[in-house]
Amino acid sequence: MKFIHTSDLQIGKAFGYFEPVTASILQDARQAVVRTLGDAAIKSDASAVLIAGDIYEKQQMSQPTLARAIENMRSFGTVQWHLMPGNHDHFRENGLWDRLARMQLPSNVRLHTRPGAVQIAEDGGVPVFLLPAPLHHISSAEDLSAYMDREATPDGAIRIGMAHGTIQGFGSEGEASNYVAPTRADEAGLSYLAMGDWHRQMKVSERCWYSGSPEPDRFKLPPNALTSLCNGGAALRVEINSARMSPEVLSIATARYQWHMVEKTLTEDMQIDLLESDLRALDSDLGKIVLDLRVTGALSLAGRRVFEERILQSIGVALRGLRFDEAGLVLDPTEQDLDEIDRAGFVRVAADRLKTIAGNMSNPSQAHHAALALKRLYIEHLRQGARS
């Protein structure tokens, strides 16, 4: 039995910190990943795609948002899609899942809104049962997968569990408690426990995996990350050859966009070159990159100008999305900066005064405004110079 394990598509998510155009593109990528998963299933010869919760971002989604995902699944007719409510789209009577059920779903799409073993396939005469643990609330105090221990299936059947929450003892990356016992797969005799909720792909045990979100959606690095690449962007291809054998699990890249988080401290203007080359090295096509850039340190006014020209106005516009945090970046105007504004005259006097105010941290707000005013004066001076 081969299938694709994924979760946390969170279709319909809004990206408020990006411009509407960028947000729209990122939203579109979350819909499009359904097709990527379908393609991956076909390519991997997998008969099913298991989505372990949070297919949708919320419960009251628009009809086009709901239907587009289902229609994409319909188009992969040879692939069985198994959908289960997570914490974002938990089951609620008369809610999203009842609505989906009323939608004339294609035969290759099955909803698992109640716990209980359901046969989903027969693999070489061996029945394959899916034991879903759907969420009926955002947060549940009890382990919804506990029933799997007692749930009977025919002898020799392959039992695949599907749950959404946090494996106890593995941190708290998920958004809600919904704890699942780390030994569930063994205790319930599961060949595989497909977990959802964490957007990072992670192996809990030989038989228990988090697939992670197939399309990244947040700037969060995995623990002890060696690169700037954020969580998500992949699914799992799982192959179960027998109920007793460990499954073969393979990670498959599915993301359209890579999300990176880069933190840099600039203490000299020269370091801008290095930052530029680092960013350009992220991908030959910067249009695939969504970047969270956090710059700290201090730059001269001239350095700041260079930074804006080479980072923000060059790389920044090439990126698919840029979130720029300059709260930790202070302006440290040099004498040369001030001379460049003017060597004498009232403009220079004003620049000197602003520099004094900017350096007085007893009033941080005014100091900040003064630094920005100095930057503005510098830019304005250059602009006037360009005009004359």
Added chain:
Amino acid sequence: MKIRSIELANFRKFVGTVSVDNIGDNVNVLVGRNELGKSTLLQAINGVIFEKAKSTAQHVKCFRHFVNGTVPEVKLVFDVDGKSWTIHKRFAGQAGKAILTCSDRRIFEDEAAEAELQRLLGFAGSRGGGEPGIWGTLWVQQGQSFGDPELDEQAQRTMQGCLEAQVGAVTGGARGQKIPKAVREALEEIRGTRGPRGKFKDAMDRLDEVKGRAAELEAKRKDVFGLMEDLARNKRELNEARAGWDEAAHRIEIDGERTKRMAAAIRTAEIASARNAAGLAQERASNARQMVHDRAKVIAELDQLELQFKGFDAEAERALARKAEAKSSLDASEKTLANLRTQASRNAERTRKLERTRVAVSLNAEINQHQLTLKKAVTLETESTRLSEMIGAIAATDDAVTRIEEAVTQMSAAEAAMNAVATTISFAIEEGVRRRIFVDEVALKMPSASFPVLGKTVIAIREVGTIIVEPQIKNRNALVLRRQNADDEMKAALEAARVQDLASARVATAQRKEHERRLAEVRKEMENLAPGNRAKKLAAGLEALKSNLGELRGRLKAEMEKLTLATLPEDERLATEIEKNHEEGARLATDIETAEAELAGPQDLLAQADKKLRSAQEKVAGLKGTIDTKKADLQAGRATFSDAQFGANAEALERDAIGKAELLAEMQKSQGESLEAIDARIKRLEGAAANHQRSLADLGNEATRLTALIEANEGTGVEEMLLAAEAERDRLAGAVAEFEEASAVLQLLLETLEIAETEAKNRYLAPVVSRVEPYLKMLLPGANIVLDENLRIAAIQRDGQREEFEFLSGGTQEQLAVLTRIAFAELLLGQGRPATVILDDALAFSDDERIESMFDVLMRAGEHVQIIVLTCRKRLFTRLGAAPLEIRKTA
């Protein structure tokens, strides 16, 4: 630069060569009539410096003579940096020629000459020629002197160079000048005086709108979830309702209850019949018992009434005896009272008689009073007559006295006038011979005497002879006549007053006045004798009094006859008698009151006794009637049924009633469940069935409604819209925060720039202001000049008030403009660049006083600045005291 001389050949109006030489270091004045060519001279100076010799520009072509068009030439000699320079230009278009010669023997020709000239004088060159720059400011052409000395860009650079050399670079350069403007514009794009505007305001408005929309969506989201929960609850209730209802069992139960109801209804009818029978028997027995009871009661009542009748009868007898006793007592009291009233009546009759007697006595007294008055009137009449006669005997009145006084005065005046011109004859004669001397035949009375004489006077001395004195007085006759008239008047006045002299006239007048006063008093007294009496209807006057006296006498006589009195008693005795009678009357009145009060007791006793008697008699009569009626009724009843028969019938009916009541109790005991209880149960069961059906229908309808609402909302994706709205809200909140920050930053930048700029300008303008002000003090003491950043005169400050330049008079504007130009020249001088100031027909608007002050200013400034004044006003500018220049025709 200092100009030393200029020479023009065939320049505009000048034919041939003219020159102005010997231009000194200080103030020079060139006086000439209109049309002499003073302005042409200034034009030539400008031309030779700023226009290229080879220029083909139209205005350069106009340098040629108006008529003959000869090629013009100008030669200007000037000093710069201690060297003497000569520029000589021949304006012949492409064939033009420029030669610049220096005292150090350097010579520059054509373009080199033009370039060196630019360098020397520091003006900007251009293709068509030089731009005058500061020279355009300092060299004031005719009709331009009263305007604000505007500096063109070049001139401003020149002055700025001077100022910055003195105070350091303060302006920030041309680029710096534009920065505040750009910052202000940027700020104004997002914030106006009334708050955010433009994109900032749009973002704020949009944020408010999106927040509102997000709040609405949030509410709607909750509503939809609420609907979902309601629907879930509704479905649960519907299922529970269906599960909890057994329709077949309900049917069986209600049918059983209806059967039970029919049996119970029959039983109930039987019991009702038995209850009626028992009730009827009980009623009959009760009636019989009541009749037995009523007869026994009547018998007992009759006994009681008869006993009571006897009591009332005895009471009536007692009341009759008490009434007789009270009547006797009352009669005795009434007799005493009647006696007292008779006495009182007699007393009252005596009182009336005494009162009439007192009236008669009063009449008599009044008659006596009238008689006395009439007697006094006669006496007063006699006195009045006597006084009138005495008054008539005295002729001296106040008028007569006045006439005599005036006559005395006239007399004195006439005598004084005569004395003034009279000849005085004085005698001093021995006593022994005095009697022998006669003056106008009158013997001399005193040994020493003087006489004034007016006319001929004969002094006879017996035994000696006569001496005639005859004074010669001019108006003697008139004086004598006046004295005679006065004497006549005196005599007439005394005679009229029947007195000898003025003193006796005054005494007589006083006596007459005393008699008149006395007469007036007597008359007044007579008038007061009979003033009349309105109360007694007595008119004023003696005649009325006499008439009244007669009437009174008549009334007295009649009264005495009525009273049968021969004489009237004395007042005192009458008063005593009246008082005594009054006392008797009062005593009798008191006795009557006492007797009347004493009468009230017996009267009350009698009334009470009477009332009691009547009451007893009424009771006796009433009781008797009742007893008779009851006896008659009893007797009639006994005639029908005897007392024994009545009792036996009652006992029989009592037994029948008890039997029927026992039968009813027995039936009720075996009745079972009541009809009402069964009806209530049936009603309850029917209601439960209806409620169940209604509940099912309601729940079904509600489920349909909720489903429809949910389906209507879910398609729109409320949460998805909410996510979008929240995302937009966050973006807009970020944008608003950025605008806020940008606004604060621009505001801070602008304020900092403006403060720095203001400080810089003040420092920058200080050198110019400090140079203008000494001259301004000479012209307008106490005033200060205000320059703007372009070195233009903005205003003056006078007495703490700012007066804008444009609103000052033309004369003051012109004077200030000249002062400022001098200040500019001094600034240039301070930088080692002496500069000539040329004023062509300046100060045209100045009044006499001001122009004198301006002459002082020019001469003071001329100590270190070269000034050339061109004017047509010879007489006025003679007072300037400057070195004179003249235009000379060169051979």
